[in-house]
Amino acid sequence: MGQANVGKSAFFNRLTGAKVAESNYPGTTVDFTKGHMLFQGEYVDLIDVPGTFSLQPKDKAEEVAVKMLGEEKEALVICIIDASKVERGLYLALEIIEKGYPVIIALNMWDMAKSVNVKVDTEKLEQILGVPVVPTVATRGEGFKELVSRMGQAAPVTIEEIIRSVGNSSRTHH
Amino acid sequence: MWEIAVELTIDQRWDLVDRIAKETIEVGAYEPTLRDTLADVTVKPLTGIPFAIAVIYGFWMFFSGFAGFFTDGFFVKIFDVHFLPWIQSVFPGKGTWLYFIFVGDPSAETCFESFGVLTSGLFLPIGVVLPAIVAFYLVFAFLEDVGYLPRLAVLVDGVLHKIGLHGYAIIPTILSLGCNVPGVTACRPLESRKQRFMMITLLGVFIPCAAQIGMMEGLIPHLIGWVFLTLAIGYFAVGFILNKVWPGESPEILMDVPPYQKPTWRNIGRKMGTRTSHFLMEAVPFFLLGCLIVAVMYLTGAMDWLGNALAPALTGVFGVPEETVAPLVAGFLRKDLAIGLLGGIELTTWQMFTSVVLLCIYFPCLATFALMLKEEKWKEFLATMLVLVVTVFVFGGLLNLIGIGLGIA
Amino acid sequence: MGNRSTFGSVYFAIFGFMVLALGIVELVVVSTGGMEGASWGPLEMGGMLLWWRAIILVFAGLIYLSSVNNFLDVRQLGKSVIASIMIWIVAGMEIWARIAGSIPGGPEEGTPWFNPEFLATYGPPYMPEIYLLPLSLVILYFVGRRKKQGRLS
Ligand SMILES: Nc1nc2c(ncn2[C@@H]2O[C@H](COP(=O)(O)OP(=O)(O)OP(=O)(O)O)[C@@H](O)[C@H]2O)c(=O)[nH]1
Ligand SMILES: [Mg+2]
Numbered sequence: 001m002g003q004a005n006v007g008k009s010a011f012f013n014r015l016t017g018a019k020v021a022e023s024n025y026p027g028t029t030v031d032f033t034k035g036h037m038l039f040q041g042e043y044v045d046l047i048d049v050p051g052t053f054s055l056q057p058k059d060k061a062e063e064v065a066v067k068m069l070g071e072e073k074e075a076l077v078i079c080i081i082d083a084s085k086v087e088r089g090l091y092l093a094l095e096i097i098e099k100g101y102p103v104i105i106a107l108n109m110w111d112m113a114k115s116v117n118v119k120v121d122t123e124k125l126e127q128i129l130g131v132p133v134v135p136t137v138a139t140r141g142e143g144f145k146e147l148v149s150r151m152g153q154a155a156p157v158t159i160e161e162i163i164r165s166v167g168n169s170s171r172t173h174h
Numbered sequence: 175m176w177e178i179a180v181e182l183t184i185d186q187r188w189d190l191v192d193r194i195a196k197e198t199i200e201v202g203a204y205e206p207t208l209r210d211t212l213a214d215v216t217v218k219p220l221t222g223i224p225f226a227i228a229v230i231y232g233f234w235m236f237f238s239g240f241a242g243f244f245t246d247g248f249f250v251k252i253f254d255v256h257f258l259p260w261i262q263s264v265f266p267g268k269g270t271w272l273y274f275i276f277v278g279d280p281s282a283e284t285c286f287e288s289f290g291v292l293t294s295g296l297f298l299p300i301g302v303v304l305p306a307i308v309a310f311y312l313v314f315a316f317l318e319d320v321g322y323l324p325r326l327a328v329l330v331d332g333v334l335h336k337i338g339l340h341g342y343a344i345i346p347t348i349l350s351l352g353c354n355v356p357g358v359t360a361c362r363p364l365e366s367r368k369q370r371f372m373m374i375t376l377l378g379v380f381i382p383c384a385a386q387i388g389m390m391e392g393l394i395p396h397l398i399g400w401v402f403l404t405l406a407i408g409y410f411a412v413g414f415i416l417n418k419v420w421p422g423e424s425p426e427i428l429m430d431v432p433p434y435q436k437p438t439w440r441n442i443g444r445k446m447g448t449r450t451s452h453f454l455m456e457a458v459p460f461f462l463l464g465c466l467i468v469a470v471m472y473l474t475g476a477m478d479w480l481g482n483a484l485a486p487a488l489t490g491v492f493g494v495p496e497e498t499v500a501p502l503v504a505g506f507l508r509k510d511l512a513i514g515l516l517g518g519i520e521l522t523t524w525q526m527f528t529s530v531v532l533l534c535i536y537f538p539c540l541a542t543f544a545l546m547l548k549e550e551k552w553k554e555f556l557a558t559m560l561v562l563v564v565t566v567f568v569f570g571g572l573l574n575l576i577g578i579g580l581g582i583a
Numbered sequence: 584m585g586n587r588s589t590f591g592s593v594y595f596a597i598f599g600f601m602v603l604a605l606g607i608v609e610l611v612v613v614s615t616g617g618m619e620g621a622s623w624g625p626l627e628m629g630g631m632l633l634w635w636r637a638i639i640l641v642f643a644g645l646i647y648l649s650s651v652n653n654f655l656d657v658r659q660l661g662k663s664v665i666a667s668i669m670i671w672i673v674a675g676m677e678i679w680a681r682i683a684g685s686i687p688g689g690p691e692e693g694t695p696w697f698n699p700e701f702l703a704t705y706g707p708p709y710m711p712e713i714y715l716l717p718l719s720l721v722i723l724y725f726v727g728r729r730k731k732q733g734r735l736s
Contacts, residue, residue, distance in 0.1 A: 004363075004430070005430065005432050013444075019444050019447070019448050021445060021448075022441055023315075023318035023319060023323075024318060024319055024320065024321035024323075024324075024432050024434075024435055025318070025321065025323050025324040025345065025432060026324070026363070026429060026430050026432070027342075027345065027360065027362075027363035030359050030360060030362040030363065031359065050362075050363075058365055059362060059363050059364060059365045060362040060363075060370070061362040061363045062363075064362075086195060086198075086199055087191050087192070087195050087199075090191045090194060090195065091187060091188065091191050094182075094187055094190060094191065095187070098181060098182065112433070116204055117201070117202035117203065117204040118199065118200070118201050118202065119199070119200040119201075119202065120198055120199050120200075121197075121198040121199070121200070122198075124197055124198045125194070125197075125198040128194055128197065128198070129194070139438060139441075159182060159190075162190070162194075163190065166190065166193045166194055166197065206657055207657070208657055208660060208661060208664070208726065208729060210657075211657045211658050211660070211661030212661050212664060212665065214658075214661065215658075215661045215662055215665055216665060221646055221662060221665060224638075224639065224642030224643070224646065224669065225665050225668070225669060227635065227638060227639055227642070228639045228643075228668070228669040228672045228673065229672065231632065231635045231636070231639060231672065231673065231676070232672035232673070232675070232676050234632075235632070235676035235677075235679070235680060236676060236679065239676070239679050239680045239683045239684075240683065242683060242684075243683035243684075243686070243687070246687070246690065247683070247686065247687030248687060248696070250690055251687075251690055251696075254690075255690075255691075255692045396631075
């Protein structure tokens with residue numbers, strides 16, 4: 001899951017070898033696609049969904065994504081965030097974490113973030129959220145080995161834990 | 175839907191996001207690059223509109239050059255000079271119904287005129303439409319990949335607002351110029367029911383697909399500009415009226431304009447591959463089927479009967495001869511086939527023009543029709559069909575009147 | 584180092600005027616001579632879409648002229664880059680049309696599949712955009728120089 005145009009379909013094609021359309025504008029994908037990927041020696045289902053801003057769908061494409069999440073209660077969610085616009089993606093990620101899904105976060109477009117001089121401290125982010133955070137470049141496949149190998153570490157965390165750990169690491173304010 | 179232990183309010187969640195972001199993100203100094211200024215000057219109207227004109231010009235020139243190279247340069251020759259005489263002479267049983275169905279008119283000199291399943295039915299999809307589809311998607315995939323489309327959306331935002339649509343609507347519209355099916359599905363990101371209904375209706379009625387455009391380019395290259403102009407006038411006029419009469423609102427959509435990027439050839443190649451194979455697998459059978467149905471209807475006399483039945487409307491209202499009933503029938507399956515079949519009928523220039531415009535609007539092809547049923551509620555669907563019927567008669571009648579008025583009908 | 588380049592400013596001021604002038608001539612041709620067009624020695628104007636080309640040239644010329652002040656500033660450079668791209672599109676498509684038109688042998692029976700005299704179709708007269716193409720490539724030098732100065736594209 002992730003916002004529009006962050007590279008979800010590029011991710012999906014990489015991981016499953018599918019041929020879903022990727023284009024450089026929001027709203028390319030308007031329906032879900034299922035595919036299979038190799039994970040820990042066996043094939044598991046992976047689903048590509050349309051982009052959504054939040055879990056309160058505003059249009060029919062977002063509805064598809066949110067409904068899919070609601071139906072797949074057992075799912076592990078790969079949350080894809082545009083590394084140059086982390087805040088927005090983080091909002092959706094928190095929402096999904098709150099629902100109790102095990103989440104792994106991919107900071108995609110890492111190359112773009114670098115070229116606009118935005119730096120994200122992945123280790124600290126990982127500490128605060130308590131879920132794996134992996135920088136990736138979906139178009140070139142960078143970070144995918146690490147992503148797949150760490151998918152097993154995704155586990156549900158509660159929002160209180162997150163609030164507590166932000167508190168810890170930012171004793172200076174609030 | 176979910177069982178949740180704690181739920182944050184929206185504000186609390188944003189607050190948490192802010193705190194996390196403060197801890198982990200560092201935004202460094204950054205000076206705009208040439209890429210950023212290009213992004214900027216191509217959306218500013220003063221520089222962006224001229225640039226868009228150049229892009230559309232380039233799109234068209236590439237498209238017509240590419241299609242012309244394959245169709246007029248090679249396929250016409252292969253089919254008309256070599257394949258047609260050959261199959262006319264080797265196919266057994268000249269004069270039988272089997273011959274009529276598969277080869278068509280034994281005296282035909284071009285595959286536009288013969289109407290047979292193995293002649294027109296193969297020549298039209300492979301010789302005419304395939305090059306057009308490949309050419310269209312080559313440029314389109316390139317523009318998609320570079321990230322030009324959302325900028326076009328920003329540029330036309332003002333114009334489309336006049337008919338209650340948002341600039342984003344240009345994306346489904348351009349997609350529809352490739353094929354109406356993905357165009358209609360691309361309406362899903364539109365927020366309100368009203369906008370979706372309006373868009374689906376306008377796309378289904380007024381936007382010809384690349385296959386149709388390719389066929390027009392093969393058949394009436396000198397008229398194509400007028401056809402586009404007529405359809406564009408219809409698009410805006412009907413959009414304007416619908417916006418006034420259909421209840422509902424047209425909220426603003428905030429659209430992100432992503433930065434330009436270098437096109438990835440692998441991605442473009444992949445899209446080309448899926449689109450071309452999709453066309454070969456799904457469209458060619460429909461061409462064959464369409465030719466088959468038309469031939470059988472001729473043989474059984476059903477076509478003549480239908481032609482007579484519809485003659486008052488066809489000749490009376492639209493001013494086209496009743497033979498155009500065959501393309502009309504084929505058009506239910508595929509509109510490009512229908513336009514191709516016009517090539518075998520004797521028409522004046524004005525009649526040709528009217529017929530092409532009418533074929534473009536009178537019915538969305540079968541695939542689009544089925545999709546509309548799925549995407550729209552019943553009420554909306556019926557309204558779309560009503561718009562369609564009214565438009566056909568108003569447009570057809572007006573064109574006929576204009577033709578008579580100008581003395582060229 | 585400032586954002587001034589006397590060479591760039593002067594060059595694209597002259598070039599911009601040239602583009603604009605040719606665009607205006609095309610406009611005049613299209614509105615008087617119609618689609619038949621006109622030709623002077625190695626220069627020709629005509630064809631179905633001359634209207635479009637005329638408009639594109641006029642705008643490209645104006646955009647060049649608006650970019651000459653403070654030429655090396657990214658915002659200004661961006662303008663002359665898109666003006667150049669506009670010329671490349673038109674000229675590139677003309678070259679493409681010529682190549683695509685030159686290869687097939689002809690539609691009639693008995694003609695060869697490929698045109699044996701295809702090189703002859705590349706000779707003059709050319710439309711103005713073809714002459715403007717090489718002159719507009721100078722912009723690449725300025726873009727390249729920016730890149731070399733260590734700034735990202
Ligand atoms: N530079 C860079 N570009 C990327 C990366 N990942 C994807 N892209 C490009 O970003 C664009 C969007 O990718 P998509 O996969 O279509 O995005 P999406 O999230 O599926 O978008 P929607 O379906 O519209 O929600 C494409 O043009 C990709 O080529 C990346 O890591 N780096
Ligand atoms: Mg997608």
